[in-house]
Amino acid sequence: MRAIEEAAIASGAVTGLELMERAGRGVVEAVFEEWPELAAAPQRAVVLCGPGNNGGDGFVVARLLREWGWEVEVYLYGDAEKLPPDARVNYGRWVEMGAVRALDEDAPDGYPDEGDGVALIVDAIFGIGLTRPFLTLCRMQDQVNLCNAASRSNPAFPHVVAVDVPSGLSSDSGAYPGYEDENPLDSCMLANLTVTFHAKKLGHVLGYGPDACGKVVVKDIGLEGGGRPRGGEKRPPGGAVGRCPAVPPGERVTLAEPSFYRLSKFPGEHKYSHGHALILSGGPGRGGAARLAARGALRIGAGLVTLGCPPAALIENAAQLNAVMLRPLRDAEALAELLKDGRINALGLGPGLGLDRARALVPVALESGRACVLDADALTAFAEAPELLFGLTRGTATVLTPHGGEFARLFPDIAEKLTAPAQTGPAYCRVDAAREAAARAGCVVLLKGPDTVIADAGGRCAVNSAAYERAVPWLATAGAGDVLAGFIAGLLARGFDPRGAAETAAWLHVECARSFGPGLIAEDLPEELPQVFRALGL
8 A cells, every 4th residue: 555655646646735635534434424413413533633634634634524514523643743744734724623632641531422412433553554552542442442332233322433453453463462461452443433444454354353443444546456356357345455566475464265267167168178086085984074075166166176095985975975986095105106197187185094094095185286285184295204295286276275284284484474463554464464475485374364375486465354344253053164174175186276266266165155045054155156146147
C-alpha cells in the first residue's frame, strides 16, 4: 500500500491530502451503508484520532459527520504540533468547527456507554504504519470494547468503526506487538466494522485480524496498481491483498482463488485428457484417509484415480470403492514398476500411509519426476531428517501440506520464530514462515489453518482466508485435510501447476464446507463439489 500510494503521489495523479479526503469519505459511506439508520437523522459520534495520517483520516470523518449535522467529539492521542503535514491540515479544518480534547488515561470514566446518546465510535488512532506496541489507554480500550460487544445485540450501545485496522493490530501480520502471555483480544481495540482502502491487508486475514476487525469493507480511493480484476475476468469475492507493479513478484501476496476456466471439461475430451492420479495407502485398517483423498481427487476432475495399497488391504478397500481403481503395491520396488505407466502423472502420499511405508515410497515417488502432494505421514516420516526430504523435493513439482504440528516438526526453527512474541515492528507471521519454508524445501508449501498460506520457492504467496463471510468452523473435522490433499492431487493430474493446484484446492475446500454447512464430515466434502461447480457456472 505504501508503494502504491507513493507511486500515485509521485506521478502527480493525486496528492496525499486528496487521498486522505477520499479515505475519510469512504469511512462515512461505509458506516451509512452498514447502519442505514445512522444516515437517517443526526446522531452523536466520538472520534479518536492518533498522531499520524490515520488520525488525519479521523479528522476528515469528524468534519464530514459534523457537516451531516452530527454532534461530534474529537479526541487526539499525541501532540497536534507533531502531526504529519496532511493530517495537520485536516486537524486545522476540524478546529475551525469544534474542539479537540486530549486522549489519555485521564479520559472521563464511563465514556461512552449505553444511554449517553453516542451512536458511533471511530477508532483512527493507529493504522497500517504502527510498528510498536500500543499498550496505553487501557481504560478507554475497555470501554470501547464493551460498546463493541454490546452493540452487536443492543443498538443502544455505540457501533465501533476502525479506520484501516483496529489500533494496535499489525496490518502486516495480524499480531498485536507487545503481548506475550495474555490474549490481546481481552484488552486491545476491537471493531464492529473496519474500513480499509484499495485492498485488504495481510493483518485483516492473518492471526487475530478477523476477530479484531469484525467486518472488513474495502473502499476505492482512486489508486491504480493492485486488487482489481482485469476487465471481464471472473474472480471470487475478496480481491487481492497486495498487487502492485512497484512491488517485486516475490513480495506480493494475493487471496487464493480458483482458476475457473481450467476446472471445466469440454466436449471431445476423454478420461486420459484429465490425468491419472495415484494415491498411496497404508495397510489394513489404515485406508480410510487415503480413500478420502482418492475420492477428492476423482470428484475434482482427475480422469482416473488409482489407490495403491498393500495386498492385505485390497479386500477392505475394494469393499468401499467403485470408481476408484485398486492396485496391489507391496513396496518401493512395486511402486517403481507401476510408475513405468507414463499415464500416471500425479501422486498423493501421506494420509494413512504409515511412517515406515512413507520413508520407503516417498523417495521413489519424488525421483520419478511426477507431480506430488505430500501430507500427514509423508511429512512426519522425515521429521528426524527433514533435509533428506528437502533434498528430494527441491526443484520438483511438489506440494507439502503441513498443519501447524507437522510444520513444527519439519521446520522447527521457523516455527519457533512464528510463535515468538513480537516486541517491535511487524511480527514474523505465517506468510513469512510459509515463504521461508518453501524456499528451504524448494517447492510449494501449503501451511494449513483458518488463514491457510500457500507459498512457492520463489516467494510468490497467497492466503486462503476462511474468515468473515467465509468462516467455516465446522471444517475442523477428522479427515478434512486428507480430502484437501486429494483435491490437490486431482488438480495436479489435470495439469495444474503446483501453486495453482494448491490455491484452487484450498479455495474449493472452503467453498464445499460453506455450501454444505454445519454438521459436515470429511466424506461430505468431495460430494459437495458438484454443487459448488454448478454455482460457479462450470
